[in-house]
Amino acid sequence: MTHKKIWILIKAFLVIAGIVFSIRIIFTFVPYKKLEQFKKRQHSTKFLDRNGGVIYIAPLDNGLRREYMKIKDIPITIKRIFIKAEDKRFFQHWGFDLIAISRSFFQNLVYKRTTSGASTITMQLSRLISPHPKTVKGKIAEIFNAFRLECKLSKNEILELWFNSIPYGYNAEGVATASKTFYGANLNELSIPQVLSLAVIPRSPVKYNPITNVVESKKAIKKLAYSLRMKINDIDIDNSLNSTNKYQYFNNAPHFVNFIQKNSNLSGEIKTSLDLKLQNFTNNRLNKYVEKNIESRITNGAVLVIKNQTGEIFCYLGSRDFLNKEYSGEIDGVHILRQPGSTLKPYLYAYAFENGFLPNDILPDIPTEFGNEKIYIPLNFNNRFNGPIRIRVALASSLNIPAVYIATKLGVKNFTQKLINWGFDSLKGKEDFIGSGIAIGDGEVSLYETTRAFSSFPRNGNLPNLTYLQKNEPYIEGKNIINEETASLICNILSDKKSRILGFGNSKLFDTSFEAMFKTGTSNQFNNIWAFGATTDFTVGVWMGDFAGNTIIGRAGSSVPAMLVVDVLKYLSEIKKPDDFKISKKLKQIDICSLSGKIPQDFCPHKTKEYVFLDSNIQKCDYHKLQNDKVVISLPDIYKKWVKSSHNVELFDTENNKYPEIISPNNNSVFYYDSSVSADSQAVKIEITNKNKNEMLTINVNGNFYKKLSSPFKFFFPIKRGKFNIEVIGNGGIDNIDLTVK
Numbered sequence: 001m002t003h004k005k006i007w008i009l010i011k012a013f014l015v016i017a018g019i020v021f022s023i024r025i026i027f028t029f030v031p032y033k034k035l036e037q038f039k040k041r042q043h044s045t046k047f048l049d050r051n052g053g054v055i056y057i058a059p060l061d062n063g064l065r066r067e068y069m070k071i072k073d074i075p076i077t078i079k080r081i082f083i084k085a086e087d088k089r090f091f092q093h094w095g096f097d098l099i100a101i102s103r104s105f106f107q108n109l110v111y112k113r114t115t116s117g118a119s120t121i122t123m124q125l126s127r128l129i130s131p132h133p134k135t136v137k138g139k140i141a142e143i144f145n146a147f148r149l150e151c152k153l154s155k156n157e158i159l160e161l162w163f164n165s166i167p168y169g170y171n172a173e174g175v176a177t178a179s180k181t182f183y184g185a186n187l188n189e190l191s192i193p194q195v196l197s198l199a200v201i202p203r204s205p206v207k208y209n210p211i212t213n214v215v216e217s218k219k220a221i222k223k224l225a226y227s228l229r230m231k232i233n234d235i236d237i238d239n240s241l242n243s244t245n246k247y248q249y250f251n252n253a254p255h256f257v258n259f260i261q262k263n264s265n266l267s268g269e270i271k272t273s274l275d276l277k278l279q280n281f282t283n284n285r286l287n288k289y290v291e292k293n294i295e296s297r298i299t300n301g302a303v304l305v306i307k308n309q310t311g312e313i314f315c316y317l318g319s320r321d322f323l324n325k326e327y328s329g330e331i332d333g334v335h336i337l338r339q340p341g342s343t344l345k346p347y348l349y350a351y352a353f354e355n356g357f358l359p360n361d362i363l364p365d366i367p368t369e370f371g372n373e374k375i376y377i378p379l380n381f382n383n384r385f386n387g388p389i390r391i392r393v394a395l396a397s398s399l400n401i402p403a404v405y406i407a408t409k410l411g412v413k414n415f416t417q418k419l420i421n422w423g424f425d426s427l428k429g430k431e432d433f434i435g436s437g438i439a440i441g442d443g444e445v446s447l448y449e450t451t452r453a454f455s456s457f458p459r460n461g462n463l464p465n466l467t468y469l470q471k472n473e474p475y476i477e478g479k480n481i482i483n484e485e486t487a488s489l490i491c492n493i494l495s496d497k498k499s500r501i502l503g504f505g506n507s508k509l510f511d512t513s514f515e516a517m518f519k520t521g522t523s524n525q526f527n528n529i530w531a532f533g534a535t536t537d538f539t540v541g542v543w544m545g546d547f548a549g550n551t552i553i554g555r556a557g558s559s560v561p562a563m564l565v566v567d568v569l570k571y572l573s574e575i576k577k578p579d580d581f582k583i584s585k586k587l588k589q590i591d592i593c594s595l596s597g598k599i600p601q602d603f604c605p606h607k608t609k610e611y612v613f614l615d616s617n618i619q620k621c622d623y624h625k626l627q628n629d630k631v632v633i634s635l636p637d638i639y640k641k642w643v644k645s646s647h648n649v650e651l652f653d654t655e656n657n658k659y660p661e662i663i664s665p666n667n668n669s670v671f672y673y674d675s676s677v678s679a680d681s682q683a684v685k686i687e688i689t690n691k692n693k694n695e696m697l698t699i700n701v702n703g704n705f706y707k708k709l710s711s712p713f714k715f716f717f718p719i720k721r722g723k724f725n726i727e728v729i730g731n732g733g734i735d736n737i738d739l740t741v742k
Contacts, residue, residue, distance in 0.1 A: 042267060044059060057249055067174055079159070082163070086199070087122075093122075094147060256468070260468050279317070300319050308534070310471045342441060342519070346457065347453065360597035362390060362596060385401070386502065425449065441523050460484045485587050513573070527551050536579045667737040695730055699729075
């Protein structure tokens with residue numbers, strides 16, 4: 001060949017190369033709308049826990065599952081086998097393989113039927129992106145579009161799209177989904193015969209389905225292995241096919257997944273904040289406690305666990321079993337609204353501390369009527385009255401009357417607004433309908449709201465924004481609700497074992513090897529029992545009861561959810577022991593009189609220590625006095641009736657007390673006559689206290705003699721409409737009250 005001819009060939013080659021290169025450049029920038037639409041296709045949302053465990057793989061709207069896996073995460077063995085089986089010159093061609101096309105043309109011509117399709121991986125992908133009829137024209141379009149793909153995408157991008165789009169039937173697309181669908185395994189867990197099986201199924205999804213057609217599937221695997229020169233024996237194939245198992249896409253946290261889907265449009269792979277090990281541990285414990293108390297009508301429960309520093313949700317149980325229809329398992333107990341019982345008291349006292357009250361201040365735990373004509377008389381859980389009570393003890397022991405008392409002092413609307421600001425959105429619009437009973441659960445809130453709010457105490461008064469996504473930050477700022485010293489006081493009080501003895505006795509339930517704070521509550525109808533606990537690291541909230549609202553019977557109370565709270569905190573502490581709650585530097589510790597809460601006199605018999613604000617000015621105790629070298633107790637007048645009714649007259653007697661005295665009802669009380677009820681069934685209970693238990697007292701009504709009365713000085717006065725003056729006369733004096741019946 002002459003130099004001239006060689007030069008002509010070189011020129012021709014360069015011209016052709018230039019044309020091809022120009023075409024590639026053009027196709028690189030010319031829009032391919034169908035490709036862009038294809039890349040935006042919806043894929044199955046894969047919910048992962050914080051450690052990478054699969055929570056759930058959600059189907060698309062049509063029931064199809066199409067998981068997406070990046071090419072770098074697909075095992076190299078799978079990539080090699082699939083490429084050799086489908087397109088061994090994949091990395092050498094530009095979308096179409098001329099050698100394979102020529103071979104296929106002559107084979108089909110000789111056998112007068114289609115024996116080989118010659119479609120490259122890129123051509124298969126182009127067919128998925130732009131479907132076409134199986135005609136010569138369609139094949140040409142397929143080749144053209146394959147070339148366009150090669151112009152616009154790298155080889156790895158093509159492989160990634162193809163591996164995630166291969167149709168397998170059985171509502172499965174992509175190798176990651178197929179691996180689970182047919183073998184119940186992840187790609188990296190597949191054997192070689194199983195990989196070969198996945199490579200041949202797309203050629204005929206019905207014929208080569210290893211679940212429904214084992215014989216044909218085995219033949220196809222052996223044939224493919226032979227063509228790839230892979231040594232594989234029948235035993236290995238049989239063992240692999242025997243392990244076929246239609247994957248059950250079980251949802252390990254259905255309420256949590258529903259919560260995410262309801263509040264976001266996230267898709268693809270979602271790394272959530274949930275800890276599946278903790279979730280499963282908590283679910284097992286919840287089932288244990290519910291089963292143990294099923295006869296008490298505790299049929300369900302809900303749990304929320306929050307990491308304090310970040311607001312991440314570590315555990316989310318909406319019910320004990322989502323699939324249990326008998327007990328309405330599909331209801332999400334984390335978000336339903338229920339009466340919270342005493343669980344709102346920490347927020348009430350925190351609000352009080354920010355409005356001039358101190359933990360050493362004294363509140364009256366005595367029979368008290370709240371309201372005007374609508375009289376409300378709360379009782380403590382144990383039906384006892386304890387007289388003057390320090391706020392620390394009132395909160396730690398969860399006493400009702402002091403809580404209602406302080407709510408009325410602060411203003412019910414003011415406190416309700418504070419709760420709304422604290423994240424209790426369920427109370428919005430109800431401010432005008434909530435009474436002083438809000439202090440002990442008169443209102444409906446959710447476990448989500450209350451657990452979130454409770455976590456603000458170990459967060460130094462900062463309310464977190466809860467998140468279902470994993471965060472890698474040490475602390476995420478929220479919303480400042482209360483100041484640091486107030487939060488510190490609440491943590492200290494609710495972790496104070498001694499101060500809760502009055503309300504809960506010497507129970508060992510809350511005895512933990514680490515410092516933790518707790519609060520429990522039971523609604524007034526005994527159909528909702530709650531418990532909350534927190535360390536410096538985590539906050540746990542538990543609700544138990546019955547979704548139908550049935551009253552809990554028997555001895556089951558808030559100790560049942562409290563046991564679960566303790567179990568969860570102990571589980572978490574074994575992973576990392578939490579730090580103790582720190583006392584704010586804006587607090588100081590002082591000595592106080594245990595009875596008055598004030599600076600003790602030298603003769604005060606009992607003293608204790610208390611934290612107060614740095615600028616607090618505490619007065620000296622005036623509850624104890626020296627009379628004739630004897631220490632006597634002199635309580636404020638508000639406690640007189642309680643002293644007398646408690647039969648401790650001798651102990652608390654001072655020169656100001658008078659006897660006899662009517663202690664119930666209050667003077668100027670108003671009652672209503674119910675005409676629908678028999679007159680014989682309507683009466684007012686009159687209670688009188690008198691120092692001399694052996695004396696006979698005279699009772700007059702409207703100035704006329706009514707009866708003689710002996711100890712215990714109680715009687716029922718039948719009522720009718722009108723005004724009445726009840727008078728009692730004894731050796732020590734006279735007392736009277738006015739009543740009105742409408």
